[in-house]
Amino acid sequence: MDDKIKMKVQELLQSGKIKGFLGLRERHGQVGPYLFTDGDDLEGLVVGDRFKPGDSRYPLNKQLMKITRGDPSGCYGVLVRGCDERGLKTLFGSGQIKSEQVVPVGIACPQDLADACECLKPYPDERVAGEAAEPRSFATVAKVEAMELDERFRLWLAEFSKCIKCYGCRNICPMCYCSECTLENKDFGDIGSLPAENPVFHLTRAIHMAGRCIDCGLCNEVCPADIPLRTLYKKIADIVEEEFHCRPGYGSPETPPGLNIRGEELKH
Amino acid sequence: MEYRTVLTTCTYCGCGCGLYLEVMDGRLVGTIPCKTNPVNEGKLCVKGWNVHEFVQSPKRLTRPLLRKNRELTPVSWDEALDFTAARLREIKEAHGSDSIAFLASAKVTNEENYLIQKFARAAVGTNNVDHCARL
Amino acid sequence: MQYPPNLRVVRVMCSGMVSPDLILRVLSKGADGVLVVGCHLGECHYLEGNLMAAKRVAMLKKLLAFSGIDPGRLRVDWLSSAEAPTFVRVATEFIEEIRALGPSPLRVKA
Incomplete structure (x- = not known):
């Protein structure tokens, strides 16, 4: 898989089509994001399946946002999985990145990762390497939904009480691009105090993920307290689909989510 | 526009979480936890997440300051060191070695x-040494 | 004609500015329920403010249900300013519903 990606990146860089390729590089024994700019020096380029599939995924779209803002005329390549592609589409739709500045280089996730992620689309539309894995449905959401109301409340209260308020879920999130965050607004919460308001701190973040969350699961991976945030945000994506008949990132990039609600038949 | 990531270690405490600092045109613009680091496994605390902020803070001390007439005034290194040495000697002679304590920092090197x-043990003769990273 | 005294009215320009953050904040600060009242659908001065409110409340209700808080604690209704008796009826009904649900779990958890 690495070799196919390397060849593609080399071709793109040498043709001058892209100024740099934002991917992952293994160096000093660690895998991290890196902007490759020389087509002849792609040593260490990896796709992030080190010991197990997808164990070193990074919010590359978030870094791409910084890069394209720093260089508004340059065109850059980026390594995308299914989730990253959904993220890119949503960021194009909300005007955070210009689509003409990005050349995605897609890889499909292996089945193990698709199973672990419960991913609805574990592959990008255009891929350079990898075989499309079978999609999976949200079993974790169904499990919570099968519980009684007070049981659910106790579950989430116990989970959220582990929060150390590191803001990691927000910081790593490739879809969190607001310059001012409600979670740091004193009118909406007790900022700077611990523990985080339970459960409202997390519910506020969850409701802000509506129409944004593309289910990459980085929030879950980054949480030092192992709060199953992904399950909560998966549910929010389900709710958005029920209410707005669209799921962020699954449509075409030209049509932003159906936010034009005027004239739509209301069920309430 | 130049963008690169630099692998480094968090300086806030003794855990030593691995992280990448994002450098854009010579300025630090962000922190990303290192996913493969066995210490933190891609996680960081709130201090680690903001580690890029203190480096370029305008509040950082860049030269020695001495309190003269209740006001901190910039002085030369020689003056600052002479003053510190003289006062440490005075205090040691008047109250004994254990009346002095040393606080080290996590943001300097291991060698420092x-x-x-x-210095505390050999020159001053006290074991009162502590460190902000001793969590 | 009187609405229940344990209802605290917060006036806003339009139901479209009642963000879910505000509703969550109110619940976190100890309210047992939140009643969002907007103009009749299709009669919004700002064209789509109450349609937004309808969607937001519907979404928040589902999120509350998922996180174990009774969605009945949140209600939305559409009234015009000329319908005082209806407002009294809606408010009284809502207070009775909340009374049946008991104190908010967010308030009694500690």
Whole structure:
């Protein structure tokens, strides 16, 4: 898989089509994001399946946002999985990145990762390497939904009480691009105090993920307290689909989510 | 526009979480936890997440300051060191070695921290050494 | 004609500015329920403010249900300013519903 990606990146860089390729590089024994700019020096380029599939995924779209803002005329390549592609589409739709500045280089996730992620689309539309894995449905959401109301409340209260308020879920999130965050607004919460308001701190973040969350699961991976945030945000994506008949990132990039609600038949 | 990531270690405490600092045109613009680091496994605390902020803070001390007439005034290194040495000697002679304590920092190198404990034990003669990273 | 005294009215320009953050904040600060009242659908001065409110409340209700808080604690209704008796009826009904649900779990958890 690495070799196919390397060849593609080399071709793109040498043709001058892209100024740099934002991917992952293994160096000093660690895998991290890196902007490759020389087509002849792609040593260490990896796709992030080190010991197990997808164990070193990074919010590359978030870094791409910084890069394209720093260089508004340059065109850059980026390594995308299914989730990253959904993220890119949503960021194009909300005007955070210009689509003409990005050349995605897609890889499909292996089945193990698709199973672990419960991913609805574990592959990008255009891929350079990898075989499309079978999609999976949200079993974790169904499990919570099968519980009684007070049981659910106790579950989430116990989970959220582990929060150390590191803001990691927000910081790593490739879809969190607001310059001012409600979670740091004193009118909406007790900022700077611990523990985080339970459960409202997390519910506020969850409701802000509506129409944004593309289910990459980085929030879950980054949480030092192992709060199953992904399950909560998966549910929010389900709710958005029920209410707005669209799921962020699954449509075409030209049509932003159906936010034009005027004239739509209301069920309430 | 130049963009690169630099693998480094968090300086806030003794855990030593691995992280990448994002550098854009010579300025630090962000922190990303290192996913493969066995210490933190891609996680960080709130201090680690903001580690890029203190480096370029305008509040950082860049030269020695001495309190003269209740006001901190910039002085030369020689003056600052002479004053510190004289006062430390005075206090040691008047109240004994254990009336002095040394606080080291996590944001300097291991070697500098070694030097301060050596100074405390050998020159001043006290074991009162502590460190902000001793969590 | 009187609405229940344990209802605290917060006036806003339009139901479209009642963000879910505000509703969550109110619940976190100890309210047992939140009643969002907007103009009749299709009669919004700002064209789509109450349609937004309808969607937001519907979404928040589902999120509350998922996180174990009774969605009945949140209600939305559409009234015009000329319908005082209806407002009294809606408010009284809502207070009775909340009374049946008991104190908010967010308030009694500690």
